[in-house]
Amino acid sequence: NNEALYKLRLWLRRKVLVCAEKLKDAEEVLRVCGIPEEVLRDEWQAQIKAQTKPLPRKFLTYGSLPNLVIIDMSSESWDVAAAELELQSGLDTLQRAQRKVTKKEDTLGVDAKHQLRSLVKSPFLTKKMNARALKMRIRERLRSRKFELDRLERSYRKQRSVEQRINEHTQDSVKRRDPGISQLAHKYNKLCEEMKTLIRQKKAPRNVVAPIQIDMEKLFELDVDDDIWLDVGLGYEEAGDETVPPLWLSDDNVRAGIRALTDRDRCHEEQARLYEERNAIQLWFNEEWRVVNAAIQQGTDGDMQFQLNQRKDSLCRLLVVWERTLAGVPFAEELPDWGPKPDEL
Template identity: 30%
Template structure:
């Protein structure tokens, strides 16, 4: 590593790693942006100036600055904009990703597919982008007409030490900031070093870099992932491939070092709003340097605590893992089978559209039945009413009959959208079991969506310390909204669990096997955490019809599902211990080099 990087974190760059000594990356970079550390627009309020933009304060640059030059960022901004397709040539997705205008485009008429170099189909990546456009409330809190500098983006190592940071002046968290930081860091690393990058929208930046060939010289050495505490906003298929706990290269790295950095810098928020341009950058650099010095003094303590906590976690996971009879090879094969099946693009897309059509047809048929009942009632009334009233009633019957004919046309049109739709409808029409399956799928999707929304709102509320503009009324309004959201989710969960009990009563009846898998109940406790290992992400007992009566072990066998989780936990803990051992060696070597230089001075 360069001298610049060695001075930033001795645990990451203090030693020399051997080429190919481990499957783990040699360095982990965590990225995030903060819009609370912004600066108001300043105006020259002297008489006759008419609020023209004020002049900048004198430039102050500390010797050990970590800030990326504005010219470097501007160059990357121009590079990304030049890589965009010509307007009108391709259709943009309905909602862009977190990077706004730098979202990946999808051509008209293309079906769902997996783009080269990716593992997740486009449909799921599009949904992830939509989730984070809704979640990122900060994006609308930094309008350019009020703020000259809208925030900062930082790249930190897994020890929460800032490697480099950039000032932000655009209203949104545009992609060129992250790409500039990645390019700057990669250029100072040895050519054989691999880098794991964790970002709250890591799937989106991975997609963009491949789509537009933005980092061609670095991509063979980069692995992208998503931050642990932001994973709940991603689609389950995306989590299967990008969540650090589902991979085998991350150890226990969580990617949330930037969030801890924002907490360390929050005391600067009021002053930074009204300070000068250069003074703000100087204060940020100075405070970051101060925090890094404190963390350097605690580097050994950090390692000792990390090793102790990881060993305790490993012992607990191994004790539970030993109780499961399956081998690691079998469990890994089952996990790969789960990934392969749940990442299928075309089949899952057509199935999803088919079930949407089923839901529409069921709703239309309910309206048809109600209309037909009304016609029968009106026809009986015609026999005992005066002629004048009879004419009005006959007109009403004619209107309803016309409406029924139109509804039947809708059913016919929807049925043609899927060849298997008629069979599914006939299968469900006379069987409560399959009706419960369909309804429970829809309920679970709504529960997950509402739980994600509640987490996004909770994030905004708990982050209210970042902004003095969040007054008591706003916080009270958000708190009330969270309570309403909780009651709504609680009602949906109660309905889901009630239908589950009804399914239990149907086992062994009407052609349903006595051993048919029942979906696990949803417990309100721990639901809003949306942990990656929560059963709510799985369609256990709700997808039996897809496997011709043979449910794969990764879905239907509880021991296999628990074994996969425990196997991954054991692997991650062992990898974490390896990382700590490597970092201990780096710290020791760095200390020896510093001591030798001091003695020679």
């Protein structure tokens, strides 16, 4: 209706101004943080990879294998297609792992191979791998909690009443998940105690060290020097995992830079969409103007001529309002003009 058409120019201008303001803020944060854009993008990709990778599973024995996935051909076609696509990548990963294991086994001597076979079903090794899986889950959940709380803190500083209910729901959700994190930490500490018991009973390999338990009072602080980052006795260094918190988690400047970088990218995308909307408005108006004038020139009856002239006057009034509001919004140079001549306005 006409009211929506008149409000369209206000909506578009408001979106353009808000987008420009957010873009300016993001560029200012990028300037202040002083981190090169290449470093921020690398850390952002590392953050995505770390937060989306599957966590290790927990097994009853270290030598046990996960259940095989069998493709049921009677399933839906898209399920079968998805499973077939994942099957090849899974086989490739399995072959690479088998080659890696074979290469490492070839470097072992006779005594080492015998010791390896005895360790496959070792209760100490099983608890060690389960403790490792638990600690990785605790880390990931603490990271997610930290990022959610950071979002709440930024929202409180902005003091936007529109996001107040979202913030309350987020805060309640964080509090509901805290007991689950504490429960995982208790399970981890229990495994550490059991591993210490096996070491005292000499049921563990020689020269092994029990992992450090998590201090429950400092569990949710997630500082750089917390015990949650210490992987003593878990074999992380053998797997090539990082024992130092990554920059995207521990460095405030990097974290602020990543947020600003993603905000800037989204602002550029939003600007492109808004400019396309501006072009579409002018194209629509030009077509409406040409259709109305073509109908008037056909010389229909008087009542229809009156309605067409009313429509023409309405378009002129609409253009006067639009042009004043949309001034300064970029548009494509190859666009046709609006249509009406200055004397018609």
